[in-house]
Amino acid sequence: MSGVTLKNAIKRYGDIQVIHGVDLTIEEGEFCVFVGPSGCGKSTLLRMIAGLEETSDGQINIGQRDVTKADPADRGVAMVFQTYALYPHMTVEENMGFGLKMNGVPKSEINEKVAKAADILQLGPYLKRKPKALSGGQRQRVAIGRAIVRGPEVFLFDEPLSNLDAELRVDMRVEIARLHKEIGATMIYVTHDQVEAMTLADKIVVLRAGVIEQVGSPMDLYQDPDNRFVAGFIGSPSMNFLEGIVEGGAVRVPALDNKSIATSVSLPSEGSKITVGLRPQNLSVNPGESSVVVDIRERLGGVAYDYLSTATGERLVVETKGDDFIASGTHVTIEFAPQTAMFFDAETEARLR
């Protein structure tokens, strides 16, 4: 078992650079999630670690070994693909044992390892079946089993749950978490789903346009985002952003009837515009004299999301308890603790601290 280190990793396709010098250390046994919007380069980065994409510049280490130019098979990694990538002409058993067979492992040992992996993933009854005869969830389990059997130092998951339906996705998520606990190997997991990232990760890497925006534990990223992008990406529903104006050491928010938020962060010069970030969970609404109107209310049972529109045209989402009912069209006032508000530079989008 060993960690993964990337030093100034760069990927170019011809003249176009898609990964811009990524520096990252993933500790041994850590569950690291790459998250970001589609096209941000997270899959490319994973494939660079796997060796399926050539690294144009920089260095990738697995454990102490420099694997930048090594063949995928020699890196000690195993990969689980979004489309499962099972070999359709082989049975589950052969699929799982293929990697070992290619490496000349004796048959008895292969059988033993396959049986053990099948046991962990409850695939025992399906060993003689072809992938065609399995459900989506079972296929993904076989793909994971194929990775386990090889006993790799690092597991790579490329959006493994995207092809499953919502219910199964939750089940498999739990199963992968359990697997990580059981095996304890280093795992790198790519997803665009921030819920998966939050629930699974020891460490989240938020990527945008080939650049790391922030690295940290899920709660770190949630509570203390470095910039507006991370703040907006992590958390569901996503953070509300309103325009604010610095006035007398506090921030005036035009959308909320010029409400002034007192804060101790270092604000830019008087009169400059900044962005105010408010998490839906930290807001509460009450009917009252205000220019904010309830647009739509989504009731999910336990909680409800109120979609509000303000006089300035900006929109807000507020998470409320599901039981109290405010009809749409009602004017509401918004309350929140001033210390829960976050402030971002309007230009650089960096967090003001």
Next chain:
Amino acid sequence: MNPALLGLITIATGVVGCVGYFYLSNLILDTFIFPARDIGESEARTRRTIMIVIAIAVSLPLAFLIMQNFLSGSVLTLSGLFYSLVCLVVIWAAFWCARKIGPTEPSTSGQNINRANMIRPWLFIFPAFFALSLYLAYPVFETLRLSLTDRLPGNRYEFVGLDNYIQMFNEPKFWESMRNNMLWLIVVPAASTGFGLLVAQLTDRIKWGNIAKSLVFMPMAISFVGASVIWKLVYDARPEGTEQIGVLNALYIWFGGVEPQTWLTIPFWNNFFLMIVLIWIQTGFAMVILSAALRGIPEETVEAAIVDGANPFQIFFKIKVPQIKTTILVVWTTITIAVLKVFDIVFAMTNGQWETQVLANYMFDKLFRANDWGMGSASAMIIMLLVTPILVWNVRNARKEMQ
């Protein structure tokens, strides 16, 4: 009249005829045979009578035409009985149709529409079905009949049982054809599919792959006879000491050979020189289909195999080939059928001399040179017997692949 004009008229007639057939037949079906309205009891009875009258009006003249055109001599000969049977079948079929589509019970508009929709597919399939029976099914039976008869002077035929077959089996030339056909059967499909797969795989990722593929595919556009002429020049031999215009002999001399060889007259090996022509043509076909199949393999399975540590050969043979197995089989069997029918190449290059005879050329020899219709038909039947199982298997595989 100008031939071009004639051609245009033919095309126009064909198109108008097709459109007219489909339009009118559906019109008749929907407005007259099964109109979309309720039909009462008395109307049903009159309609049925009309149907039967039409059936008689169509089938009896047809039967008369068949008898007049095909029957020579008495009805009490074998062919006479055969055609009588055909006529009976025609008449019976006409009556059966009339009864089916003209029931006596009253029917509702819904029933009528459903019935019309059950018949409609048959209207569409009928022209193809008719053409196939006329140009494929009927010749098969006629060939079978001819293979069991001898042709006598005065355009008469005599039933001789299996005599033609027995005579054929006693000819060494027939067994030579059988042996050569088997050789072709083993070598050509294997070589064409193999080379096709090789080219498809090798050209898959390189920049000039498409140019290479076009070049390999090009012989497909050349007729068998044209290809034979080209290769006959390749194998050409000029007297010793003169300039060799055949590429093969030129190379042979250049590499130190003394006497120019007449390649096509070297028994046994000349078969392979002929096969090369067909391989040259069919490789392009195999390549195109297999190349498409290779492209259809999910990229991830290949990547998974790379991560699993398979080398390029193992990826090709253990991951790619098994996934396109059905396509390979279809290509293989399709070429096999082409091989069993091979005629033009042998005809144009050696005409079966020097032990290169094949079944199709043997058939041509018997049928059109020796004018022995009986034996010619018998050898045609043998070819059909050999092709049929492969054809059935091919269709099955193709169907499996489509699923």
